[in-house]
Every structure is written in C-alpha cells, then in structure tokens.
Amino acid sequence: NAGVTQTPKFQVLKTGQSMTLQCAQDMNHNSMYWYRQDPGMGLRLIYYSASEGTTDKGEVPNGYNVSRLNKREFSLRLESAAPSQTSVYFCASGVRPSPFSNQPQHFGDGTRLSIL
C-alpha cells in the first residue's frame, strides 16, 4: 500500500550540479504534480501532468524540467542547481477532475534538497 513514493528522501548538491527527483504512484492516477515547500510559505506548484504524455507549467517552473515517463512515474530535473532551489519537494497524484467532480491529491513524503 505504498501510494506515492519519492526518491531520494534527502540530497545535498553543490551549485551548478544536476539532479533528478523521482516519483512513482501505484494508485492508477492519471494526474501527477510536483510542488515545493519553503519556510513560511504554502506548497507551490512547479509542474504538473494531467495525463500520460502531457506536462504543463505551474506557478514556479523556472529552473526545472519534468518527464512523465509512463502513467506511474513523473520525474523532476534540476539542470543546474541554485541555492534558491533549496526546498522540500513533494510529488502528488490524483484522479483527473471530471466535469462533475473533483478529488483530492495524494502526496509523497517529500525530498529534502539542500544546495550549497
């Protein structure tokens, strides 16, 4: 009963290094999301994928790229890490909203990323 699994849980990078955060869900959800959480702020949407094969920018996409590898997996890549990207990153998945109802998103436990 894993739900949403994120790897790694912790990572320290140097400025300029690249890194891919992995996310997988086993709930057969169509939609997947990447958020970041910074002190004193709520979670902010970086990118999302409404369905396999599509990705779209969220509120704070600069400095990130994403890949929806298949229905289960959605990765987030930092090509050249900057100290401003030090944050806790959360992946989420959910049923794609229908014209009649919406459903909650389900979150992983996060990746704590520090960039020196």
Place this chain on the structure above:
Amino acid sequence: DQQVKQNSPSLSVQEGRISILNCDYTNSMFDYFLWYKKYPAEGPTFLISISSIKDKNEDGRFTVFLNKSAKHLSLHIVPSQPGDSAVYFCAASGALNTGTASKLTFGTGTRLQVTL
C-alpha cells in the same frame, strides 16, 4: 499575491475542546476547497474537502464550513485530541470545466497544538 491566506500561524487548544482553523481566499473562481494535515517529515495527508455548491461537509470529528460571500472557510475539530497536533493547510482549486481544476493553491499553514 497570496490567494489563499491562513492568518493564524499557530493555535493551541486543550484536549477535548474545539479547534477552529480559518482560511480566507481572494479568487472568486475557486470552486473546490480542501484541508490537509501534515506531520513533520511526512507529506500532507488529505483530511476533508468541500465543493462550492455546499456550505458544510462533515466527516467524523472534522467539519468544514464554507462562506462563499465572505470568501472564508473554516475547519472545526471536535473534540480535539493530542494526535491532531500537526500543521493544517487549506487549499483551493478552480472550476471543473477549466484548466485550473487540478491546480491546487495552498495557504501557508496553521500549526495546531493540542495540549493535555
């Protein structure tokens, strides 16, 4: 511009009493509202939601109230238990027939401490 606001960073309540967490929003296009609970080093866990066509939704000890005219929602926890001590995030998304239906906008969170 913070579209979802939780103006109380923290709240302390005695065990057995009612906890009331508040949330205000500015975007009149928000259509679906959720509360998430978050423990340290874990991801947010869905608690309860409400659609804009309702003004109240109840699930066990948790009740969410929505006042659309005031753009205000609240979460009531009765009775409060020590295990309820966590950070609570309010979130909102747009109308079902728009591209914003799956994009969550979060508040900054309220830390609830339930004391013995």
